[in-house]
């Protein structure tokens with residue numbers, strides 16, 4: 001069984017908990033206690049594979065969020081970055097978070113493919129007071145090579161289910177790629193070691 005860890009990041013009130021709870025329960029719950037971090041567990045099956053999903057939904061005020069942002073790749077296999085389309089400041093913050101994820105990845109995993117991220121423009125039902133165009137979300141996602149989707153946690157389940165499923169598929173591919181890479185560099189160093197030990201000796205016989 002695969003273990004997949006995701007983290008939701010975004011400004012306070014962007015709708016992180018709403019998006020996650022919609023995915024996990026299919027329901028929209030208007031208000032959440034938002035003074036503590038939450039770690040959700042769910043077993044699910046995607047493409048016939050059983051998965052243990054863990055999703056960290058940080059309380060935006062908590063200092064733990066800073067820890068996760070400092071070492072994101074040590075904690076999560078993938079990220080959901082949420083902003084509110086009717087709040088430009090949350091979009092600017094999403095940009096900063098994407099930048100921090102990218103920088104942390106460069107420090108920790110040189111040469112690896114980018115960690116899977118999905119950028120989510122939430123509260124699409126508030127498009128009459130929209131402050132961020134859909135195209136701006138799309139451009140930002142292109143800049144950071146991540147998927148992008150506008151959703152309304154208040155109104156729709158399906159878009160949110162699709163984006164999580166797509167992200168989890170990407171994470172599974174990414175984990176497989178990392179494992180293959182580790183195996184490959186392990187066997188390369190073993191070949192080098194054998195060559196160093198026996199290759200030279202054979203030459204001198």
Ligand SMILES: Nc1nc2c(ncn2[C@@H]2O[C@H](COP(=O)(O)OP(=O)(O)OP(=O)(O)O)[C@@H](O)[C@H]2O)c(=O)[nH]1
Nearest residue numbers: 012013014015016017018030034060123152153154
């Ligand atoms: N209209 C509308 N309101 C939403 C939507 N999603 C969330 N909300 C509301 O936005 C507010 C904040 O939602 P939360 O899910 O608590 O936001 P959060 O990002 O988890 O906030 P923190 O816990 O403070 O980090 C709540 O009042 C929700 O009911 C949406 O799609 N549409």
